[in-house]
Every structure is written in structure tokens, then in C-alpha cells.
Amino acid sequence: MKEWKSFDVITRGQGMWLIDSKGNRLLDGVASMWCNVWGHSKKELVDAIIGQTRKLQHSSLFNLTNDQAELLAEKLVKISTGMNKVFFSDDGSTAMEIAAKMALQYWQNIGVKNKTRFVTLENGYHGDTIGAMSLGYIPLFFSRFKSLLFSVIRTPTPHKYRMPKKQSFKEYENFCIQKIEGVFSKNDNIAAFVMESGAQVAGGAIIYPLGFQNKVSKLCKKYDVLLILDEVATGFGRLGSLIEYESQNSIPDIVSYGKMLTAGYLPLAATLTNKKIYDAFLGKYEDMKQLFHGHTFTGNPLAAATALANLKLYEKNKLISKIKKNTQLFTSRIDEITELNLVGDVRHKGMLMGIELVSSKKEKTPIRPEKSIHKRIFVEAKKHKIYLRTLGHIVLLVPPLAISSNELDFLLDGTIDTIKKVTKEL
Ligand SMILES: Cc1ncc(COP(=O)(O)O)c(C=O)c1O
Incomplete structure (x- = not known):
């Protein structure tokens, strides 16, 4: 994809954070392709x-x-x-x-x-x-x-x-x-x-x-x-x-x-x-x-x-019962996300959330690929120190399961601010 001129090179992982070759830290909102559970560099593993x-x-x-x-x-x-x-x-x-x-x-x-x-x-x-x-x-x-x-x-x-x-x-x-x-x-x-x-x-x-x-x-x-x-x-x-x-x-x-x-x-x-x-x-x-x-x-x-x-x-760590707390945190933020301008639908279960971005809430029209929504979201999210990835016009939040409540709030705050900023750009 021609618009991607260079990539951040990740050289280390610490807990929920990815660290690049320049020392920048990103909260891993994608669980490194939906597979990370405990964060990075977990001692036992x-x-x-x-x-x-x-x-x-x-x-x-x-x-x-x-x-x-x-x-x-x-x-x-x-x-x-x-x-x-x-x-x-x-x-x-x-x-x-x-x-x-x-x-x-x-x-x-x-x-x-x-x-x-x-x-x-x-x-x-x-x-x-x-x-x-x-x-x-x-x-x-x-x-x-x-x-x-x-x-x-x-x-x-x-x-x-x-x-x-x-x-x-x-x-x-x-x-x-x-x-x-x-x-x-x-x-x-x-x-x-x-x-x-x-x-x-x-x-x-x-x-x-x-x-x-x-x-x-x-x-x-x-x-x-x-x-x-x-x-x-x-x-x-x-x-x-x-x-x-x-x-x-x-x-x-x-x-x-x-x-x-x-x-x-x-x-x-x-x-x-x-x-x-x-x-x-x-x-x-x-x-x-x-x-x-x-x-x-x-x-x-x-x-x-x-x-x-x-x-x-x-x-x-009784992980499965602990996930419930984070699940509630996700649920408690749904209304706030649904109200955002570009957001047509928010779907959530457990440690998965999909935020569907549309150009018209009434018509449910997905944002068109030429708007480069995936790139805009990625770039803006990085400014908020989070790693986000969209699937077409859908932002997926898939954090590591053991993320702390504070970090999950940080991820959700950053996501909301990112969507607000991208809405303004569009
Ligand atoms: C439901 C499902 N099945 C299979 C796969 C393929 O797994 P892999 O990428 O490890 O080949 C994926 C990957 O995202 C998936 O989401």
C-alpha cells in the first residue's frame, strides 16, 4: 500500500506495551493479532x-x-x-x-x-x-x-x-x-x-x-x-x-x-x-x-x-473469572462510544469490541475505502499511545486478556479521542 512509507519497528514488549526502536511505547490494543493473553515478556512463559x-x-x-x-x-x-x-x-x-x-x-x-x-x-x-x-x-x-x-x-x-x-x-x-x-x-x-x-x-x-x-x-x-x-x-x-x-x-x-x-x-x-x-x-x-x-x-x-x-x-490467576471485571468496564463505555458521530454500531462480548464506523448513521453506509480510515485510525491512535487496527471500517478492540482496568480505560479513552479526531478530519 503506497501510502505506508515506513513502519515502526518493535524491538521489545513489556507487559501490555510494545516498544519500538526509538523507545516509543504503544499499548497493545490488538493483543498482537488477538493472541496475547498476559502481556509481553511474562516471566513464567x-x-x-x-x-x-x-x-x-x-x-x-x-x-x-x-x-x-x-x-x-x-x-x-x-x-x-x-x-x-x-x-x-x-x-x-x-x-x-x-x-x-x-x-x-x-x-x-x-x-x-x-x-x-x-x-x-x-x-x-x-x-x-x-x-x-x-x-x-x-x-x-x-x-x-x-x-x-x-x-x-x-x-x-x-x-x-x-x-x-x-x-x-x-x-x-x-x-x-x-x-x-x-x-x-x-x-x-x-x-x-x-x-x-x-x-x-x-x-x-x-x-x-x-x-x-x-x-x-x-x-x-x-x-x-x-x-x-x-x-x-x-x-x-x-x-x-x-x-x-x-x-x-x-x-x-x-x-x-x-x-x-x-x-x-x-x-x-x-x-x-x-x-x-x-x-x-x-x-x-x-x-x-x-x-x-x-x-x-x-x-x-x-x-x-x-x-x-x-x-x-x-x-x-483465575483468569476467566477476572475477565468479568474488564468486560463490565467495556460495557460501561458502550453508550459513550455509540453517541460518537461516525459510530453506527458497537458490538461487545467479553474482551472483544467492534466499533462500526459509518458515514451516515441512518443509512448505515460504511465509510468508503478511499477515505483511508484504517490508516487514519492507526496514525491518530499512535498519537494517543495506543496500537489500534481496523478491519475495513470497523475498529476492533482486542486487548490482552490480563490488561489492568487502568490500562483498559486508557485504551478506551484513546480510542474515543481517536475516533473524534478522525471524525473532524473527515
Ligand atoms: C476464527 C479464525 N480462524 C482461523 C484463523 C486463522 O488463524 P492463523 O492466522 O493462525 O492461520 C483466524 C485468524 O485470525 C481466525 O480468526
Whole structure:
């Protein structure tokens, strides 16, 4: 992008703050791409990395395993109701690719040859690799790659602010559910339904009404369709719960974790599934039931040790119950933000807030790309010593979970002042 002449070079991180090569400090309002939990340079996590580095840096999960990956798998199964087995990978996109491949092959392994299609919610996002782009299709990002993507059936997302016609939100939610049921009842070839758990984050912080995900899970059971949930962005506390599908009362067949699993310190993702799916892959070598999928760094012990140390901190610090206080702080500022001139909608759950900027509140017209809103917000926010990033015309506040109340207030004050200043410029 031509207008970006240079970038700030971050050389250090201290708590919630990023420090650049010139010594400038920025409060990390993005949790370094939605994955930081405790802030930067947290002693326990750094110690875990150093400690493990002295013992074993990498070994493979091909014919072998390692103690850290084993312990982490055990831990993840323990905290994930209904899940029994773990497949490790390196990032969220890959975790979703694995989920899709597992679902597709599951049906073949049990002799159901026709279940090959996926159904997803419109506006979902599951990553940037080819399979993940196919599942989560955001036209702005992916339209150029359409020729590479596999075809997926999409049903509407219950998005209150952008419902297509005047109706109650309940009516619209029912319509969205009926659409899914319509697809399931007319097609007996659906392998799986895929959705982000709790909310679409990259799609603009679209938070589903409580009960929606539970209804989807019931439909999946009724029509014998696997449910794949993506908790890469929404799990581990982002929406206020450790495992979001539990608070949504919707146990999936396959779930993907990533981002905050290592508190954002090292790349690691996991795809978990239940015994039913796992058993369908179990057979003699020559049966060829196994999942032919593996990455070089699958089950990396440094990443696994970091994740274990991270999850230990969650328990020791009772993080999930502490998040409630910050959640209330977010809630208490919603009216103030909604009243701002450019703000069309404010959506919030847990430690996620989306502020949708529009040029007309009445028409709900998104601010046009030529207004360079992303750049204006970023530059102005820096003057307020905060690091903010927009998704198109939507400002996302995604701070590290353990941010203090004072720092969260600082972030919210800076965001409000930034939006006010940018409003004046426009
Ligand atoms: C819901 C969801 N799934 C998958 C991904 C992809 O994760 P990664 O960027 O680690 O590949 C993301 C990334 O933002 C995400 O938000």
C-alpha cells in the first residue's frame, strides 16, 4: 500500500506495551493479532520457553511423540467437554484445514461416500490458506482466488445491525436457522457445518444471539451432519469463557484452537475431535484409514511447553473469572462510544469490541475505502499511545486478556479521542 512509507519497528514488549526502536511505547490494543493473553515478556512463559529449550527444541510426531505434546494433549482433552483426541499443527488456518479433511475422510472411512459438501455461515473467516479461504469466504479478501476455492453452501449469519429487512432480531435469527435446516433437509450429501464459535471476529465482531449456536448443533445432530467449530479467535477467554462452545451449549464433533493457546508467544494450533471420529480412522496400515496429514513442526515441544505454562497461569490467576471485571468496564463505555458521530454500531462480548464506523448513521453506509480510515485510525491512535487496527471500517478492540482496568480505560479513552479526531478530519 503506497501510502505506508515506513513502519515502526518493535524491538521489545513489556507487559501490555510494545516498544519500538526509538523507545516509543504503544499499548497493545490488538493483543498482537488477538493472541496475547498476559502481556509481553511474562516471566513464567519466558521461563517455560527457556527451560524447554535446554531440554528438547524439536522432535517429530512421526512414529514418535514428545512429553510436552503428550501432556498438552491430555490437558486440552480435560478442559474440552466431549473431545478425546488432539491433532497438533502450527496455526489457525491449518487447524481448520485439518478439521475439514478429518470430516471429509470420516464419512469415507465409515462407507458413506456421498457426504462431501460443507455448509458455512456467510461472512465467516477461517484463515488464509486455500481450504480455509473456501470455508470462510470474505469477498474483499478472497474474490481474486475464487478459481482455487472449493464450492461451499453458505447460509446467512444472524447479524442484528445488518439484517436485510425490517423485522425483529428473533425473526431474523429464526430465518437463519430455517435456512440451515432447508439446506440440511434438501441435501443428504453434507459432510459438516462449519462456523466460528460464539462470534465472527474477522467478519467484524458479529456476536451471535445466545441460543443460535445451540440450535445449529441440534440441527447437525438431527440431520447427521458433523459440526466443526472454530475457536481459534474466540476460545481461551476472548469472549469471556475458557471454551466458548460450552457456554454456547453446543458440543462439536471437531473443534480448532490456536492464537491464545500459547498466550501468543509461539505458533501452535490444535484440532480436537471425539472418539467416534477417531475410531473411524483406526485400522491396519493397509486399510489406509489413516489421515495423511502432518507438518514438520507438529507437536513442537517448545510451543507445547509454553501452552502448558500458559494454561497453568489461567488456573493460578483465575483468569476467566477476572475477565468479568474488564468486560463490565467495556460495557460501561458502550453508550459513550455509540453517541460518537461516525459510530453506527458497537458490538461487545467479553474482551472483544467492534466499533462500526459509518458515514451516515441512518443509512448505515460504511465509510468508503478511499477515505483511508484504517490508516487514519492507526496514525491518530499512535498519537494517543495506543496500537489500534481496523478491519475495513470497523475498529476492533482486542486487548490482552490480563490488561489492568487502568490500562483498559486508557485504551478506551484513546480510542474515543481517536475516533473524534478522525471524525473532524473527515
Ligand atoms: C476464527 C479464525 N480462524 C482461523 C484463523 C486463522 O488463524 P492463523 O492466522 O493462525 O492461520 C483466524 C485468524 O485470525 C481466525 O480468526
